[in-house]
Amino acid sequence: MDLFIAYITSHHTPTAGILVVTDIFGFEAPVLRKLVDMLTSYGCYVVVPDFFNKDPYNHQALDSVEAAKGVLKCILDKGLLCVGAVGFCWGSKxxxxxxxxxxxxxxxxxxxSYVLKSKxxxxxxxxxxxxxxxxxxxRYTHESPEEVANAAQAHNKMIGFGKYLH
Structure with a gap:
C-alpha cells in the first residue's frame, strides 16, 4: 500500500469516516482545513491525504484511485460504521x-449523478x-459578498454531507 502524509481530524467518538480529496492546492490549504474540521461535528473521522506527495502538477486524478481505495480501507479498519468521500476541484467529481x-x-x-443514482x-x-x-x-474573493455567500452555501452542503453517513 502507498504511504501518504495526511491531515487527520476526528470527533472524540467517531462513528463514520470521510475521505477528502483536495484541489490542486493540497491538504494544507487553510480554508480546506477549516471545512474538514467542521465535518467532525457529525461524529466523523476525516482523512485528507496528500495524494500529490507535495507535487500537484504531475498527477492525474486516476493516478490515485488505487491509493484512495487503500485510504478508505484504513478508515474502515478503524471499526467505523461507514465511510464516504468528498472532493474539491481535482476530486470534485x-x-x-x-x-x-x-x-x-x-x-x-x-x-x-446518473451512475450514482443507478446504485x-x-x-x-x-x-x-x-x-x-x-x-x-x-478560492474565492473574501471581499466579494456574492462569492463569500456562494462559498458558504457550498460549504454548508459539504458539511451537511456528514449526516448521511449514519
Missing amino acids: TIIVAEIDQTTPPTLAEKF PEVESFVHIYPKVAHGWTC
Missing part, C-alpha cells in the same frame, strides 16, 4: 460541481452550483 467548469463540466457531473445501495448527492466558476469553494 464526488459532490458539488461548478456550472462554469471545463475540468468537470455540468454534462460530466450529470453522468456521474440505490450507495447514498449519493451531486449538485451543480449555478453561476460559479471552477475552484470557487476554496
Whole structure:
C-alpha cells in the first residue's frame, strides 16, 4: 500500500469516516482545513491525504484511485460504521460541481449523478452550483459578498454531507 502524509481530524467518538480529496492546492490549504474540521461535528473521522506527495502538477486524478481505495480501507479498519468521500476541484467529481467548469463540466457531473443514482445501495448527492466558476469553494474573493455567500452555501452542503453517513 502507498504511504501518504495526511491531515487527520476526528470527533472524540467517531462513528463514520470521510475521505477528502483536495484541489490542486493540497491538504494544507487553510480554508480546506477549516471545512474538514467542521465535518467532525457529525461524529466523523476525516482523512485528507496528500495524494500529490507535495507535487500537484504531475498527477492525474486516476493516478490515485488505487491509493484512495487503500485510504478508505484504513478508515474502515478503524471499526467505523461507514465511510464516504468528498472532493474539491481535482476530486470534485464526488459532490458539488461548478456550472462554469471545463475540468468537470455540468454534462460530466450529470453522468456521474446518473451512475450514482443507478446504485440505490450507495447514498449519493451531486449538485451543480449555478453561476460559479471552477475552484470557487476554496478560492474565492473574501471581499466579494456574492462569492463569500456562494462559498458558504457550498460549504454548508459539504458539511451537511456528514449526516448521511449514519
